[in-house]
Structure formats: C-alpha cells, structure tokens
Amino acid sequence: MTTPLVNLQQYEAAAAEVLPRMVYDYYAGGANDEILLRASRTAWDDIAVRYRVLRDVSARSLGVNIGGHHLDWPVIVAPMAFQQMATADGEVATARATAAMGCGMILSTLSNRTIEDVRAASNGLLWFQLYIYRDREVTRALVQRAEQAGCTGLVLTVDTPILGRRERDLLNGFHVPSQFEAPNLGVDMRSTLASQQDTASALATFIAHHWDSGIAWRDLEWLQSITTLPIYVKGVVRDDDALLALEHGAAGVIVSNHGGRQLDTALPTARALPAIARTMNGRGLLLVDGGIRRGTDVLKALAMGANAVLLGRPVLWGLATGGEQGARTVLQLLRNEIDLAFALAGVRTPAEATADLLA
Numbered sequence: 001m002t003t004p005l006v007n008l009q010q011y012e013a014a015a016a017e018v019l020p021r022m023v024y025d026y027y028a029g030g031a032n033d034e035i036l037l038r039a040s041r042t043a044w045d046d047i048a049v050r051y052r053v054l055r056d057v058s059a060r061s062l063g064v065n066i067g068g069h070h071l072d073w074p075v076i077v078a079p080m081a082f083q084q085m086a087t088a089d090g091e092v093a094t095a096r097a098t099a100a101m102g103c104g105m106i107l108s109t110l111s112n113r114t115i116e117d118v119r120a121a122s123n124g125l126l127w128f129q130l131y132i133y134r135d136r137e138v139t140r141a142l143v144q145r146a147e148q149a150g151c152t153g154l155v156l157t158v159d160t161p162i163l164g165r166r167e168r169d170l171l172n173g174f175h176v177p178s179q180f181e182a183p184n185l186g187v188d189m190r191s192t193l194a195s196q197q198d199t200a201s202a203l204a205t206f207i208a209h210h211w212d213s214g215i216a217w218r219d220l221e222w223l224q225s226i227t228t229l230p231i232y233v234k235g236v237v238r239d240d241d242a243l244l245a246l247e248h249g250a251a252g253v254i255v256s257n258h259g260g261r262q263l264d265t266a267l268p269t270a271r272a273l274p275a276i277a278r279t280m281n282g283r284g285l286l287l288v289d290g291g292i293r294r295g296t297d298v299l300k301a302l303a304m305g306a307n308a309v310l311l312g313r314p315v316l317w318g319l320a321t322g323g324e325q326g327a328r329t330v331l332q333l334l335r336n337e338i339d340l341a342f343a344l345a346g347v348r349t350p351a352e353a354t355a356d357l358l359a
Contacts, residue, residue, distance in 0.1 A: 277305025
C-alpha cells in the first residue's frame with residue numbers, strides 16, 4: 001500500500017526520486033550558497049498568527065477578484081521554465097490543472113508549449129511573463145502574440161538583467177534536453193546553445209546575448225505604448241521601487257526575488273511585503289511569491305496586504321509525480337490548508353485577513 005503524500009514538502013521529496021538529478025536541481029536550486037532559498041521559507045514560519053475566536057466560521061469563501069478575473073481562491077501559478085522536463089504535456093498540463101482548480105496561471109517566456117496551446121487548455125486567468133529583448137521588435141512581436149492568443153495580462157520580470165550564478169546547474173552541466181523546444185522565446189534558442197561547448201553556461205550566454213541588461217523605468221513606459229494589456233512588474237522587494245512601478249504606469253507589483261535564484265542573501269519576500277503594501281496603500285494589484293508552502297503562509301500574505309499569492313515549485317513536483325492530476329492534487333492540498341487556516345484564525349473571507357492577525 002502506497003503511503004499518501006499529505007503536504008507540499010512531501011511532494012518535493014517524491015519528485016526528487018523520479019526526476020533526473022540535473023532536472024530536479026534546476027527546478028529546486030537557488031543562487032550561490034542558497035541562503036535566500038532557505039530564508040524565503042523560514043521567513044514565513046517566523047511570523048505568528050494572533051487568531052480570533054468565536055467568529056462563526058461555519059460559512060467561508062476564498063474567492064477573490066484579480067485583474068477583472070474571479071478566482072475561486074487567492075492563488076496563481078507562477079511562471080516556471082521548461083515544464084516538459086517534469087511531464088510530457090508540460091505547461092498544458094498546468095493550464096488544465098489551474099482551470100480545474102479555479103486558480104490562475106502565468107506562462108513563462110521559457111515555456112516548452114506554445115502560448116496558443118496553453119490558452120486553449122484553460123479559460124481561466126492566463127498572463128504571459130515577459131523579458132525585454134535587446135531587439136525591441138522581438139519583444140513587440142511576443143506582446144502581440146500574447147494579446148492575440150487571449151492572454152489578459154503581461155508580467156514584466158525585472159530582477160534578471162543577467163542570470164544569477166546557480167552552482168547546482170554548473171555542477172550538473174545543466175542543458176535543455178534536445179527533444180524540448182522553447183516556442184515562446186521569439187528567437188532560436190538552439191542556435192545559441194549549440195555554439196556553446198560549456199553547456200553549464202549556455203543558458204546564461206543565451207540570456208546575455210538576447211535579453212537587455214540595460215532596461216530602465218523608461219522601458220516600462222515603452223512597453224505600455226505597444227499594448228493595451230495591464231502590466232504587472234515582477235521582482236520587486238523595495239517599497240520605493242514599487243512606488244516607481246506605479247508612477248510609470250504598472251497595473252500592479254509582484255513582490256518576488258525569483259525564487260532565490262538571482263541575488264543570494266537578498267531580502268525574503270515575507271519581510272519585504274509589509275513595507276511595500278503600506279507604500280502602495282491599495283493602489284494597484286499586489287501579489288507575492290517566494291517560499292509559499294502552507295495555507296498559513298497564504299493567510300499571512302493576505303494579512304500583510306497582498307491580494308493573492310503565486311505558487312511555484314510545488315506545482316512542478318506535482319507534475320513530476322503525477323502529471324496534470326499531480327498538479328491538481330498539490331493545488332487541492334494547498335487550497336484545503338488555506339480554508340483550514342481561515343477557519344482556525346477566525347477568518348471567513350480574504351477581506352477579513354487583516355494586519356491585526358499578525359504578531
């Protein structure tokens with residue numbers, strides 16, 4: 001008899017047993033000594049909940065409105081690269097799982113399945129994650145393609161002017177297996193990668209060649225000039241940067257440190273979120289990711305002022321262990337935990353998750 005997996009951490013352990021080491025380490029790893037990777041998790045644990053009692057929690061609703069979309073619960077799957085390395089259907093499996101579970105999805109530029117195929121697999125919230133290329137016409141074409149496919153938001157990732165040093169990938173000689181394409185890059189990944197004898201640096205070299213490390217706030221204004229879609233700026237950990245994003249026309253901010261994969265020892269998002277929420281003061285959408293693993297983490301994020309959270313790696317662990325159904329099970333586990341956390345904290349709706357809950 002197989003022992004059931006009862007939480008997201010156990011799904012990671014199970015995925016580590018079935019994924020090739022190179023793939024698992026690419027998904028799981030962080031930058032340098034991975035101090036931030038660990039701190040991103042423990043920072044949520046360090047926050048205590050001052051729960052309420054006798055609040056009649058017999059009827060609860062987790063639903064939220066995010067960018068004009070109703071979500072059944074306040075979770076969006078974060079953009080994550082190369083999901084076919086976890087399961088054959090890749091991002092299409094994730095799209096189907098999120099649609100079935102009533103949450104949203106952000107599609108990575110570095111996805112293995114086309115924007116069009118992913119959109120066809122889900123009628124729910126689907127945003128496209130974007131980098132700005134040296135060749136602005138490549139960026140323009142990607143934006144137009146996302147619009148035409150039916151994406152309803154753009155997520156501009158701003159914490160990756162160059163790729164962080166990911167030592168697990170260097171040790172493993174990480175490379176994208178030849179059978180997997182990257183159809184949403186807008187340029188030919190294979191031609192760059194094929195020219196690199198050192199496979200461990202090939203992805204970093206590709207990014208250095210094509211993504212623009214010189215982007216600045218003026219480029220957010222340029223991006224707005226070529227699209228009518230709302231733009232959410234992802235990769236912010238400072239309140240002054242959040243304010244600048246709003247001043248330059250962003251529809252919202254995603255507090256994120258790229259899963260601990262860029263600048264090691266940077267600020268964990270659980271510590272960055274409160275100041276950003278105070279500064280934004282309800283202006284624009286506010287989302288957060290980084291180390292979310294428990295329903296109590298989501299409750300705390302909402303109490304700090306986030307409208308919803310992004311969930312990353314656990315979805316990959318679900319895909320690796322059970323494909324679409326595995327991803328659905330991971331999402332269901334987290335949803336159940338959020339509902340339980342609400343009930344035990346005396347919270348009936350996301351609006352009732354307020355700052356006084358936190359110690």
